[in-house]
Amino acid sequence: MTVPALLLTGCSGSDDGGDDDKSDGASESSAASPAPVKFKSLPDPCKAIAGKTVKDVVPGVDKETGKKLKTADQDRYNSCLWTGLDDYDYRSLTVSFHRFESESGGASGDKRAREQAAQLQDSVSANGSNKAIKESRLDGVGDKATGISYDTEKKDGKKSEDYREHRIVVLSSNVVLTVDYSAAGFEGAKRPSADTVRKDAEKVAKEALSAVK
Incomplete structure (x- = not known):
């Protein structure tokens, strides 16, 4: 009335x-009202880095275009994997993008992305099989970029190999980019140094982030 x-x-x-x-x-x-987000979509992870870059960091790569990993919503989370074996030198590279929307009456997309980035960083140290963990900042990349180098042992049947690993987590507004780079020397071949692995991972991260628009 x-x-x-x-x-x-x-x-x-x-x-x-x-x-x-x-x-x-x-x-x-x-x-x-949810806070507006900067990025409305994600790039194709398999096209985020050039074929030349792939061949440089993954010698003997079996497929330059990589293998796109299946996810429920490619516009919220997507990932691409490259592997290669050159004689006894093995490399594995995974590039992943995770995009967050703001929640109505809840956290903004940027805040949710920050939380995801922190979880991805912490998960390396939370895994007890990872050794010699060392974090470093990657300045000038996104809003915040952190590199984590570490060593780990992986078993394949009765054999085990020592791997040199490097993860880079880049935060850019409501998007998180993750680069996971792995290197090993099979049959007693020498692994690359941690510094070499780090530099290759950083090159990939910088190039992949430029695909986010």
């Missing part, structure tokens, strides 16, 4: 209450 304006005026000594109600309503509406 509509209340006459004169009655409302007579029941109130001032207009302050009405203004407060309007202000409260606007605040509630604002709180319920």
Whole structure:
């Protein structure tokens, strides 16, 4: 039922209450509106780095275009894998993008991305089989970029091999880019140095991030 304006005026000594109600309503509406995100889509991870880069960091790569890993929603999360064996030198590279939307009345896409980035970093040290873990900052890449180098042992049947690994986690607004780069020397071949693995991973991260638009 509509209340006459004169009655409302007579029941109130001032207009302050009405203004407060309007202000409260606007605040509630604002709180319920999700913050806009910068990135609305993701690039194809298998096309995020050039074929020349792939051949440089994955010698003997079996397929330059990589293998796109299946995910439920390619526009929210996608990933591409390259592997290669050159004589006894083995390399594996995975490039992954994770995009977050803002939640209505909840966390912004940027905040959700920051939380995911932190989890990806922490998961390396949380794995007890990873050794010689060392973190480093990668300046000038995205809003924040962290590199984690570590060694690990992987078993294949009765054999086991020592791998040199490097993960880079890049945060850019509501998108998280992850580069996982792995190197091993089979049959006693020498592994590359941690510094070499780091530099190759950083080259991939910088190139892949430029594909996010």
